[in-house]
Amino acid sequence: MTTFKEIRGTAIQVVSSDPSNPEEGQIWYNSSSGTLKGYKTVNTWASGGSLGTGRYSLGGFGTQTAAVAVGGYNTVPVTNLTNTENYNGTSWTASGSMATGRRYLSGIGFGTQTAGAIYGGVTNTTLPQTYSTATEEYDGSTWSSGGTLNTARGNSGGAGTQTAGITFGGSNGTPGGGGPSSSTETYNGTSWTSVNSMNTARYSLGNAGAGTQTASLAFGGYTTAVTAATESWNGTSWTSVNSLNTARYGLSGAGTQTAGLAFGGVNGPGTHQSATELWNGTSWTSNPTGLTSPKALGGGCGTQTAAIVFGGYTNTSSPFAPSQEWTGVGIQTITVS
Numbered sequence: 001m002t003t004f005k006e007i008r009g010t011a012i013q014v015v016s017s018d019p020s021n022p023e024e025g026q027i028w029y030n031s032s033s034g035t036l037k038g039y040k041t042v043n044t045w046a047s048g049g050s051l052g053t054g055r056y057s058l059g060g061f062g063t064q065t066a067a068v069a070v071g072g073y074n075t076v077p078v079t080n081l082t083n084t085e086n087y088n089g090t091s092w093t094a095s096g097s098m099a100t101g102r103r104y105l106s107g108i109g110f111g112t113q114t115a116g117a118i119y120g121g122v123t124n125t126t127l128p129q130t131y132s133t134a135t136e137e138y139d140g141s142t143w144s145s146g147g148t149l150n151t152a153r154g155n156s157g158g159a160g161t162q163t164a165g166i167t168f169g170g171s172n173g174t175p176g177g178g179g180p181s182s183s184t185e186t187y188n189g190t191s192w193t194s195v196n197s198m199n200t201a202r203y204s205l206g207n208a209g210a211g212t213q214t215a216s217l218a219f220g221g222y223t224t225a226v227t228a229a230t231e232s233w234n235g236t237s238w239t240s241v242n243s244l245n246t247a248r249y250g251l252s253g254a255g256t257q258t259a260g261l262a263f264g265g266v267n268g269p270g271t272h273q274s275a276t277e278l279w280n281g282t283s284w285t286s287n288p289t290g291l292t293s294p295k296a297l298g299g300g301c302g303t304q305t306a307a308i309v310f311g312g313y314t315n316t317s318s319p320f321a322p323s324q325e326w327t328g329v330g331i332q333t334i335t336v337s
Contacts, residue, residue: 012036035335043287043328045276048308049091053083054321056313057155059105059118060299061209064306064325065089066113068138069299071121072311073103074319078125084138086113087308087323096142102132104154104171106250106297107207111162114140117187119167120153129154131172135187137162147191151183157207157218157253163189164213166233169221171203180223184238186213196237200229206253208260208279209301215257217279222249226267230284232257242283246275252300254307254326255279261304261326264312266296272315278304278328292324304328 058072080101102121135146156170182201205221214235228247251265260279274290298312
């Protein structure tokens, strides 16, 4: 004769109400609702609208539903783009052009769709590469001149607002990426000020672009080799904290100093990454689901729960126009049956 124990088993707990503090991976049977439930991570990437102009080494800032993509390049021989596009959560629309075309803008930029800034980058198309100190400010449709960087750079990190921004790291030297920089500068909407440097000089790093001038996060990048190092900024100095699980450079980022998101990048020739990691203020956790298409040197912005990556290049396609949108609802209860 079949018993209740044989029907229900003993590994899954039977409860009349859902646990108040379940652990990830836990499964239980709710006898009141007659359903089998579990607790798991449900963060995912999905396809978004495609850029009108596919490109990589572009800059970006804003939010998932109000993003800006600007500059970069998409041809050989190189043509530095001035193109700007605005995103409304569904599609990209061409907007006003920058005064100066530039590339090596990955990680560069801060602010919102109606009050943002881009700075630095490479402005010429021949060797040796010329790194810029110029800043341009964006009002949602047009660009105007801003303050001048103290240190010319490209592929640096950035966070904050148009009137209270910060940039850190980057390259500023020879062709092929240049010497990695550790310098940090803050912006007040008019001028740049040099402040304390990073512990690890690097370029093509990721950043929590929704961070602030006094609370920022830098991760990954390239020193003399690919790195997983992470540093936290408190408004005065940088502190080395726990590293990424996957070392990479040319990655994109979103979020804040205590709730960051790292995605994409490359850690060697032809090894483009789809890996996505979440930062909780102390350590990085690898998300089970990565980008739908591995890519590097794309633009990225948003928060840990609503981010977007656009442009870049992949193992099989260069340049790239499609966007991918991140929905990070965290760990939650799901009904299995």
